[in-house]
Amino acid sequence: xxxxxxxxxxxxxxxEMTRIIWKMxxxxxxxxxxxxxxxxxxxxxxxxxxxNDRVSIDAAEATKKYRVAxxxxxxxxxxxxxxxxxxxxxxxxxxxxxRAILDGTVFRxxxxxxxxxxxxxxxxxxxxxxxxxxxxxxKATEFRPTKPGKAELVFxxxxxxEERATIYDFECGGVLQGMYNKDTSIHSFxxxxxxxxxxxxxxxxxxxxxxxxxxxxxxxxxxxxxIYDKSYKEKFEELGITYFYTLIDDAVARVIRSKGxxxxxxxxxxxxxxxxxxxxxxxxxxxxxxxxxSPDGNYEYEAxxxxxxxxxxxxxxxxxxxxNPIATIFAWTGALRKRGEIDGNEALIGFADKLEKAxxxxxxxxxxxxxxxxxxxxxEATALTTEExxxxxxxxxxxxx
Ligand code: NAP
Ligand code: MG
Numbered sequence: 001x002x003x004x005x006x007x008x009x010x011x012x013x014x015x016e017m018t019r020i021i022w023k024m025x026x027x028x029x030x031x032x033x034x035x036x037x038x039x040x041x042x043x044x045x046x047x048x049x050x051x052n053d054r055v056s057i058d059a060a061e062a063t064k065k066y067r068v069a070x071x072x073x074x075x076x077x078x079x080x081x082x083x084x085x086x087x088x089x090x091x092x093x094x095x096x097x098x099r100a101i102l103d104g105t106v107f108r109x110x111x112x113x114x115x116x117x118x119x120x121x122x123x124x125x126x127x128x129x130x131x132x133x134x135x136x137x138x139k140a141t142e143f144r145p146t147k148p149g150k151a152e153l154v155f156x157x158x159x160x161x162e163e164r165a166t167i168y169d170f171e172c173g174g175v176l177q178g179m180y181n182k183d184t185s186i187h188s189f190x191x192x193x194x195x196x197x198x199x200x201x202x203x204x205x206x207x208x209x210x211x212x213x214x215x216x217x218x219x220x221x222x223x224x225x226x227i228y229d230k231s232y233k234e235k236f237e238e239l240g241i242t243y244f245y246t247l248i249d250d251a252v253a254r255v256i257r258s259k260g261x262x263x264x265x266x267x268x269x270x271x272x273x274x275x276x277x278x279x280x281x282x283x284x285x286x287x288x289x290x291x292x293x294s295p296d297g298n299y300e301y302e303a304x305x306x307x308x309x310x311x312x313x314x315x316x317x318x319x320x321x322x323x324n325p326i327a328t329i330f331a332w333t334g335a336l337r338k339r340g341e342i343d344g345n346e347a348l349i350g351f352a353d354k355l356e357k358a359x360x361x362x363x364x365x366x367x368x369x370x371x372x373x374x375x376x377x378x379x380e381a382t383a384l385t386t387e388e389x390x391x392x393x394x395x396x397x398x399x400x401x
Pocket of ligand 1: 072073074075076077095285286302303304305306307308309310311322323324325371
């Protein structure tokens with residue numbers, strides 16, 4: 001069989017167990033069938049250290065150029081990692097660096113297989129959470145006044161005008177918090193959400209607490225509505241998808257009663273909390289994919305989980321691990337499919353579809369990694385090592401090619 005040709009994508013290699021899996025996926029599931037055309041960036045921690053983390057910035061810039069990237073999980077250094085790897089500095093999270101450069105929003109979607117039932121009985125299709133990963137309580141300034149006094153909000157504009165509002169006249173100690181967001185960031189968030197809804201042909205829900213937060217949350221609601229009306233309404237109607245705004249508490253109730261199959265956009269804190277709830281209810285972090293979408297339509301695909309350190313240390317001892325490669329495989333298929341869509345490369349899109357189907361069919365035939373066996377409700381399940389599982393997927397894939 002002739003290998004499928006493709007346009008260039010950015011490849012970002014990573015760390016630990018996921019770096020091992022990365023190579024296995026390329027060797028067994030991709031390179032025999034596709035003439036992989038990637039611009040390779042090694043985001044493994046040793047190379048980030050060598051380049052003073054320049055490589056993370058270069059990889060993000062390359063993503064802007066080629067529009068599609070696939071990323072392996074990477075270590076975010078802490079004090080222990082600085083010692084373990086003898087780092088020059090405690091480098092920042094590559095994901096944070098890339099997100100800041102692409103100004104994007106992260107969409108997390110569970111991979112569903114029959115045989116693993118979501119905890120919520122009505123859910124039949126995945127629910128994708130879009131979290132606005134900028135500002136609010138994550139960039140807040142906090143105070144802990146311990147005696148009576150007056151707390152005020154003061155805004156001094158660059159031309160020297162001042163606006164003031166009393167927050168509270170404290171008669172005792174208390175707590176205070178000042179937080180902000182920016183129109184530009186909310187705009188980018190909205191564009192990424194509408195863009196991704198169109199790409200995936202799914203409804204978009206957005207929820208805030210604008211009845212209580214009459215300026216802060218109301219601004220989010222108004223900006224979304226304005227952008228929708230001006231730039232996306234027609235396209236949504238054409239595709240038969242809807243944009244739906246509701247209060248966060250109403251949204252929570254509707255999500256639980258829904259069948260799934262939509263994108264739920266959340267403010268930063270709501271998205272933090274709700275994505276953990278939704279992913280847990282769908283089953284396993286190892287089955288959760290993630291894509292960073294920039295407002296101008298650049299895409300970076302990855303697994304939602306980390307580098308699976310505990311398995312890696314066992315691997316280094318010579319043990320065969322049963323680490324689940326599904327989210328990493330789906331990061332690759334997501335990137336290949338997107339490249340195919342942008343270039344009109346049907347063969348590449350077809351390959352991505354077949355590899356995803358082969359992965360799911362393998363699990364549904366009862367062959368899976370250890371983490372899934374415990375969740376499995378189908379007939380008997382066999383726990384395979386990562387390598388055996390990838391080879392089982394390969395055998396399934398070959399049937400369809
Ligand atoms: P983790 O790598 O996601 O692993 C936590 C635990 O979840 C594992 O020990 C394992 O449980 C289970 N698990 C996760 N993925 C799995 C898979 N594919 N197959 C089977 N089990 C899986 O999180 P962590 O241990 O907190 O973080 C490790 C490193 O990853 C850290 O250095 C962190 O900075 C980094 N990280 C990177 C990203 C990213 O690049 N996007 C995201 C998160 C964390 P058992 O051990 O019980 O089997
Ligand atoms: Mg969280």
